[in-house]
Amino acid sequence: MDAPRWLDDREMAAWQGFLEASNRVARHLEAQLRDAAGLSHPQYEILVRLADAPDRSLRMTELADGLLTSKSGLTYQVDRLEKRGLVVRRSCPTDVRGVLAVLTDEGLHTLREAAPGHVAAVREVLIDVLEDDEVTVLAGAFDRVGRRLRPHDGA
Amino acid sequence: MDAPRWLDDREMAAWQGFLEASNRVARHLEAQLRDAAGLSHPQYEILVRLADAPDRSLRMTELADGLLTSKSGLTYQVDRLEKRGLVVRRSCPTDVRGVLAVLTDEGLHTLREAAPGHVAAVREVLIDVLEDDEVTVLAGAFDRVGRRLRPHDGA
DNA sequence: GCGGAGTTGTTCGAAGTCGAACGACCGGCG
DNA sequence: CGCCGGTCGTTCGACTTCGAACAACTCCGC
Numbered sequence: 001m002d003a004p005r006w007l008d009d010r011e012m013a014a015w016q017g018f019l020e021a022s023n024r025v026a027r028h029l030e031a032q033l034r035d036a037a038g039l040s041h042p043q044y045e046i047l048v049r050l051a052d053a054p055d056r057s058l059r060m061t062e063l064a065d066g067l068l069t070s071k072s073g074l075t076y077q078v079d080r081l082e083k084r085g086l087v088v089r090r091s092c093p094t095d096v097r098g099v100l101a102v103l104t105d106e107g108l109h110t111l112r113e114a115a116p117g118h119v120a121a122v123r124e125v126l127i128d129v130l131e132d133d134e135v136t137v138l139a140g141a142f143d144r145v146g147r148r149l150r151p152h153d154g155a
Numbered sequence: 156m157d158a159p160r161w162l163d164d165r166e167m168a169a170w171q172g173f174l175e176a177s178n179r180v181a182r183h184l185e186a187q188l189r190d191a192a193g194l195s196h197p198q199y200e201i202l203v204r205l206a207d208a209p210d211r212s213l214r215m216t217e218l219a220d221g222l223l224t225s226k227s228g229l230t231y232q233v234d235r236l237e238k239r240g241l242v243v244r245r246s247c248p249t250d251v252r253g254v255l256a257v258l259t260d261e262g263l264h265t266l267r268e269a270a271p272g273h274v275a276a277v278r279e280v281l282i283d284v285l286e287d288d289e290v291t292v293l294a295g296a297f298d299r300v301g302r303r304l305r306p307h308d309g310a
Numbered sequence: 311g312c313g314g315a316g317t318t319g320t321t322c323g324a325a326g327t328c329g330a331a332c333g334a335c336c337g338g339c340g
Numbered sequence: 341c342g343c344c345g346g347t348c349g350t351t352c353g354a355c356t357t358c359g360a361a362c363a364a365c366t367c368c369g370c
Contacts, residue, residue: 015281015282134295
């Protein structure tokens with residue numbers, strides 16, 4: 001490691017831009033969701049995944065895998081959602097240890113109310129700021145970056 | 156807002172990829188810095204900015220502006236750094252309210268030890284995963300995205 | 311010089327995140 | 341049947357972050 005390859009200007013701009021953009025975008029969307037629907041971004045993602053799942057329900061572990069949060073973090077957020085009545089916990093029929101998180105009607109309603117505003121915000125701060133070909137490049141590149149850091153996904 | 160423009164597959168891939176990539180990259184670098192130098196990423200950035208500043212010192216507010224953290228967050232991190240002896244607080248000569256954060260020799264030394272490994276990690280998980288033209292596109296696009304969300308930068 | 315509006319950095323409480331430890335439970339093998 | 345490594349979800353304590361409130365102070369117009 002005696003000859004570190006430093007970042008040239010172009011690389012530095014990409015790196016700094018990435019850092020600033022990811023921070024600001026995350027903050028902005030967090031604020032938008034909270035103001036519009038009283039949801040944090042992790043909570044919103046939990047609702048989305050449950051809404052797409054069969055029976056609107058998923059095991060805690062399945063939920064935690066897709067989400068990029070820890071198991072304990074998921075427990076915390078599901079607690080919050082349950083106290084608001086957007087999600088219910090049921091015990092898993094095939095495994096006594098297991099817990100099923102189930103989206104309630106109210107949860108689905110809340111999600112449907114929040115989704116358009118959230119998507120609009122995503123467009124406003126990211127997608128619609130980019131040219132079409134930039135979106136394409138970004139999708140390809142980030143798929144590679146994300147996959148590479150995924151715990152166990154050789155593909 | 157009755158006709159939300161949803162994201163098509165390509166846009167969705169870009170958005171999801173952005174989310175996953177920014178989370179995983181941030182986590183990975185946080186872990187790398189902590190293991191190699193006992194620094195958090197915010198702390199590392201503070202050291203970098205101080206090292207580049209005249210007299211290796213900056214006002215707290217100047218520091219907070221460049222950094223993407225709040226004032227209180229900065230106070231907390233500078234407290235940490237000061238307890239480790241990497242930074243010292245001095246009162247500002249031209250403004251009694253002001254506080255100058257000054258990088259110590261030990262702070263500079265720690266930074267120089269940490270920098271090569273950090274840069275290598277940035278290359279490994281982001282820059283070197285991308286093609287040259289992808290880096291270029293990314294730099295341009297993110298500059299626009301970041302600038303757009305900046306509090307006060309009409310340009 | 312003076313008074314009020316704005317700035318500066320810190321403190322405080324609330325919130326969220328993580329990893330490690332934990333009790334409870336599954337499943338296979340003897 | 342009985343045991344034992346592995347899995348499930350929660351709990352716990354430590355850490356970090358944020359915004360609002362705060363006291364001290366500057367700066368500008370008069």
